[in-house]
Amino acid sequence: MLQNEALLTTLEDLRNAALEGRFEALETLLPDLTEQIGLCPQPPDPVILARARELIRLLAACGQGLSAARRRLCDLEQIRSGGGTYGVNGQRQRLSVPAAESRRL
Structure with missing residues (x-):
């Protein structure tokens, strides 16, 4: 359960950084997320998947x-x-x- 909490915290930190325009924070948080995902022995729960999908949409919108x-x-x-x-x-x-x-103009 601690791994899920850590993943949720990292996803929330990434979301906040993107919303606040702190793109330099993404450089440090994304490797953390990658490491945490690699440590999960089983697929993440639906809440984490929903947050991750939301974050993907948010980061795509930031890029656009x-x-x-x-x-x-x-x-x-x-x-x-x-x-x-x-x-x-x-x-x-x-x-x-x-x-x-x-x-x-």
């Missing part, structure tokens, strides 16, 4: 959010540096608008 933020930052940087568009010939060309005027 970070990817979206990264794309948005790249878009903003491109706009700040002058941006670009496609001309009538289909070729990419830079905008001639100064960066100071393009801050309306």
Whole structure:
């Protein structure tokens, strides 16, 4: 039973770290989880499996959010540096608008 409690505690710690954006904590907690799972002689109980599934969904959502933020930052940087568009010939060309005027996003 102690192994199940340790697993639940680690899963809860991982969940809290992800919700709070403490991604550096994930680096230390994930190896702990891996070790604890390896120590279990039998399959975990349904409560642990449910928490683990919830954590997987949460971490996937975190990853999607970070990817979206990264794309948005790249878009903003491109706009700040002058941006670009496609001309009538289909070729990419830079905008001639100064960066100071393009801050309306």
